[in-house]
Amino acid sequence: MFDLERAIAEWRRQLAGGGIDSPDVLDELESHLREDVQQQVRLGVSPEQAFNGARQRFGQREALKMEFKKISEGRELLGKVMGVVCIALVAFIVWMSGYTFVQMELSPPEQVVAYAGVVFTLLTACAWRYAVPFVPVLTNRRQRMTVGLACIAWGVVFTNLFSNYILPRFDNGDRQIPALGFWLVFPIALFACLGLAFMMSADDRRHWKMTRNGPVVSHE
Numbered sequence: 001m002f003d004l005e006r007a008i009a010e011w012r013r014q015l016a017g018g019g020i021d022s023p024d025v026l027d028e029l030e031s032h033l034r035e036d037v038q039q040q041v042r043l044g045v046s047p048e049q050a051f052n053g054a055r056q057r058f059g060q061r062e063a064l065k066m067e068f069k070k071i072s073e074g075r076e077l078l079g080k081v082m083g084v085v086c087i088a089l090v091a092f093i094v095w096m097s098g099y100t101f102v103q104m105e106l107s108p109p110e111q112v113v114a115y116a117g118v119v120f121t122l123l124t125a126c127a128w129r130y131a132v133p134f135v136p137v138l139t140n141r142r143q144r145m146t147v148g149l150a151c152i153a154w155g156v157v158f159t160n161l162f163s164n165y166i167l168p169r170f171d172n173g174d175r176q177i178p179a180l181g182f183w184l185v186f187p188i189a190l191f192a193c194l195g196l197a198f199m200m201s202a203d204d205r206r207h208w209k210m211t212r213n214g215p216v217v218s219h220e
Contacts, residue, residue, distance in 0.1 A: 002048040008033065011055060025203065027139045033058055081199075085192055090125055092185060117182030121189045128193035132205060133212035135197040148199035155191025159184050 011033070012026055033054050040050035138144045163184055205211045 002046075002051075004037070004047050004051060007048075007051050023202065028141060028201070029058065031140050031142075081196065085125075085196065090122065113180060114182045117180075117186060121182075121186045124186065124189040124193055128197070129208070129210050131193075132197045132200065132210040135194065137200075137202045137205070138198060139202070141201070144199050144201065148195040148197075151191045151195030151198060155188040155195070158187040158191065162187065 008030060012030060015026060015029065033051075036054035036057065037047065037050045040053060041047055045053070138147060167180055167184075200208075200210070202211075
């Protein structure tokens with residue numbers, strides 16, 4: 001009787017024996033193989049036939065080259081996204097700080113509130129890489145992208161809720177709202193960094209040296 005899991009395990013061993021020694025690359029290829037098999041099975045193909053067909057397609061040299069290219073391009077794109085997000089956050093914070101502190105006269109308590117928002121946001125944007133190793137690794141690329149984008153979107157939603165429902169409660173005619181406004185970008189920075197961490201594969205983290213000894217890896 002055909003055992004799909006055993007067949008996939010043997011397929012992985014063959015790839016490893018052929019020189020593909022990166023666990024993350026093997027995970028990526030296995031994920032695509034499983035998706036191919038599942039799609040064929042849903043169309044009525046037997047698991048054995050679906051696996052053999054997927055293996056033949058993935059076994060072609062050009063197909064493997066394409067998979068390596070997609071993984072490499074995904075890593076490069078993620079690196080660019082991380083750079084753009086960090087630069088945008090820092091630029092926005094600097095602009096917002098300069099505008100408010102120059103154009104408005106804040107009282108000492110308001111300055112403390114404003115500076116605290118600036119400091120926490122900058123720390124999040126600049127030091128998030130040290131928290132990445134503690135974020136679980138999702139081996140499925142589609143799950144990584146979905147969870148990561150959901151985190152980024154939630155940061156924007158949370159900031160809008162904060163702006164529309166919390167800030168108005170502090171409006172007593174003075175400058176408390178501009179001071180508290182420095183905290184508006186903090187949830188965006190926090191959830192954006194968390195989302196980017198979830199988007200990173202284990203190999204990405206090793207590539208950028210964002211790992212720790214004995215990382216916990218989720219095989220969802």
